[in-house]
Amino acid sequence: DIQMTQSPSFLSASVGGRVTITCRAGQTISSFLNWYQQKPGKAPNLLIFAASSLLTGVPSRFSGSGSGTDFTLTISNLQSEDFATYYCQQSYSTPYTFGQGTKLEIK
Amino acid sequence: EVQLVESGGGLVKPGGSLRLSCAASDFTFRNYNMNWVRQAPGMWPEWVSSISGSRGDTSYAHSVKGRFTISRDNAKNSLYLQLTSLRAEDTAVYYCARDYDSGGYYYMDVWGKGTTVTVSS
Numbered sequence: 251d252i253q254m255t256q257s258p259s260f261l262s263a264s265v266g267g268r269v270t271i272t273c274r275a276g277q278t279i280s281s282f283l284n285w286y287q288q289k290p291g292k293a294p295n296l297l298i299f300a301a302s303s304l305l306t307g308v309p310s311r312f313s314g315s316g317s318g319t320d321f322t323l324t325i326s327n328l329q330s331e332d333f334a335t336y337y338c339q340q341s342y343s344t345p346y347t348f349g350q351g352t353k354l355e356i357k
Numbered sequence: 358e359v360q361l362v363e364s365g366g367g368l369v370k371p372g373g374s375l376r377l378s379c380a381a382s383d384f385t386f387r388n389y390n391m392n393w394v395r396q397a398p399g400m401w402p403e404w405v406s407s408i409s410g411s412r413g414d415t416s417y418a419h420s421v422k423g424r425f426t427i428s429r430d431n432a433k434n435s436l437y438l439q440l441t442s443l444r445a446e447d448t449a450v451y452y453c454a455r456d457y458d459s460g461g462y463y464y465m466d467v468w469g470k471g472t473t474v475t476v477s478s
Contacts, residue, residue, distance in 0.1 A: 293468035294468060299464040303462075337402060344407060
C-alpha cells in the first residue's frame, strides 16, 4: 500500500494569510494526487486533482503543485470558510490511500 | 442535480451483517466507477472498495477483503455494500463516491452525505 504522510497535522493562521500543506507519498505516484477539504459533519469535497488542476468552481486562492513523491497545497488570502481539515489522496493505485489530514484553525 | 444518497446504516452487534445502499441520480450511472469510503470518528477517510461501471470489476481494502462485497445494479442506478462479520473497528460513516476519469487521472468528485454504521454489543 502507498502511505501518504501529511504535515503539519495542525495549522493556525489568520484571515488574509497564506498557508502551505505538504503531502509525501511512500513511493512515486507521478501526479496522481488529489486534495480534499472537509468540514465537520460533512463529506470530503474535492479541490484539486492531478496534483495541480483546480476543480471548476474552486477559488483560485487554492493551488497545488508537485509530482513524484512530494506535493503541496497552498491557500492564499485565507477566508473564514477555508478553516477546515484538508486531506491528500493518491489515485495511482488501489488501495487508494489518504493522508492523515491537516486541520487549519483560525489564529 | 447530481446526487448520491446512502442508506442502510445502523447499530449492529459484532459478527453481524448489514447492507448499505447508494442511490444515484442525474448522471449516467453505468458510465462511472464507484467507490465506498469510510471514516471512523476522529480519523481520516479510508477507501474501502471500488467497482467499475460496466464490467463490474471490483477491488477491496485489505481490512475488509473477504468480509465486504461491493455490487451495483445499473438498471436501478444503485450501488451496494454488503458488510459481514462486522467488527468494532468497522464503526464509521460510510460514504459512496463517484470516480471521475479526467484523462486517466481519477478523483472522487461527487460524494453522498454518508450513512453511519456502529458495531457494538
